[in-house]
Amino acid sequence: MTDAVQTHSPDARFTPRVFSGIQPSGDLHLGNYLGALKRFVEMQASGIETVYCMVDLHAITVWQDPKTLRQKTREVAASYIATGVDPKRSIIFNQSQVMQHAELAWVFNCVARIGWMNRMTQFKDKAGKNRENASLGLYAYPSLMAADILLYRGTHVPVGDDQKQHLELTRDIAGKFNNDFKSEIVEEGFEDGDFFPITEPLISGPAMRIMSLRDGTKKMSKSDPSEMACIALMDDADMIAKKLRKAKTDPEPLPSEVEGLEGRPEARNLVEIYAALSNQTSEQVLQEFGGQGFGVFKPALADLAVDHLAPISAEISRMLAEPDEIDSILRDGAERAGEIAEETMKHVRQIVGFLS
Known part of the structure; x- marks a missing residue:
């Protein structure tokens, strides 16, 4: 979308x-x-x-x-x-x-x-x-x-x-x-x-408003003491995937409705990142992944993010070399x-x- x-x-x-x-x-x-x-x-x-x-x-x-x-x-x-x-x-x-x-x-x-x-x-x-x-x-x-x-x-x-x-x-x-x-x-x-x-x-x-990968109640920031909390635009593919696979979550599966994300800041954050990168709504993402655990969702999010962000990182590096x-x-x-x-x-x- x-x-x-x-x-x-x-x-x-x-x-x-x-x-x-x-x-x-x-x-x-x-x-x-x-x-x-x-x-x-x-x-x-x-x-x-x-x-x-x-x-x-x-x-x-x-x-x-x-x-x-x-x-x-x-x-x-x-x-x-x-x-x-x-x-x-x-x-x-x-x-x-x-x-x-x-x-x-x-x-x-x-x-x-x-x-x-x-x-x-x-x-x-x-x-x-x-x-x-x-x-x-x-x-x-x-x-x-x-x-x-x-x-x-x-x-x-x-x-x-x-x-x-x-x-x-x-x-x-x-x-x-x-x-x-x-x-x-x-x-x-x-x-x-x-x-x-x-x-x-x-x-x-x-x-x-993208939140920290380690605390879904705090805004994503490069000043976060944990390097795993923030995906930098200059991170390479391996680092992007690693940070998303290790992102903090809760033990419950994803809900089928957006209302089910209430009180689950980390889950909401990851769903919204997936929605933004795929040009979908959160509702559409949950229609696809509702009822599934993060063991399925986080690898899918990591693959999507790498496909989207790794070429950007590579181009930034190329330009900085010139x-x-x-x-x-x-x-x-x-x-x-x-x-x-x-x-x-x-x-x-x-x-x-x-x-x-």
Whole structure:
């Protein structure tokens, strides 16, 4: 089953365009693939213009080793391409190569209100008790996220549960900018007085939330102390199969109905992974495997995952062996992104009153 991507523009005055990005600060895993990368490809296929980047400016809100950051940026770029994001059909680049991201972020820092930032729960979660020693960038990065989207006048953005609040902030900033500078926006030739769109969340079916293979109540993460808890996109076929065959389960057979997965987080997680990889619903998976034990289901899931993921892992490895190829793709993408970004900023500079 392939979810239909709703790509109608929220406002016919703006060209439909999707923007999304991933931080190059860790290893990508199965959850990133099913929750984000697979959907990037679906959006690309829908015909809407798609802009995808590695948000390396966001990554440095906490300290990164410079050599590692460069390598991780290439790894994320290779993962995009290996999973089906086509650099000819989508714009792929790393954020820091397009200086207008930082320029618009500063303008938005002066539009957004301190009270808005104080409501951002993710800063509190990430800074923890040591918030006085957190970087100013970590505090202000929702403003940069708004700039990332609105620099391309993005009409749609795919968001997970942890990003909904930031999209609301993006909408607030766009609305306040349009209101604060309405007369200048009209003078700039935008007769309705709205320069930035009020970005809509992208609807593409139920959100995928892949859980740990060792604890079905926790989200899959590369920071898990057990290396068996997470399938990395760079795992080879043997490692993928091993992790799934050793995934934690319970002693009961699979139910025939989805309701039977209630209170069985590990079973639910494995069924949902199978459903996502095979483009089926959980109901369809249980129609096939209901009443059977995990001794049958886990080998079938391992075979499916290897067939699906091993070619991706191999392509990522091939690309990383040719870093010049990745760098060339990112430079080309940055040039294309920069043309859109500069067109936006030419208007923004005029609207806010900068001499040029």
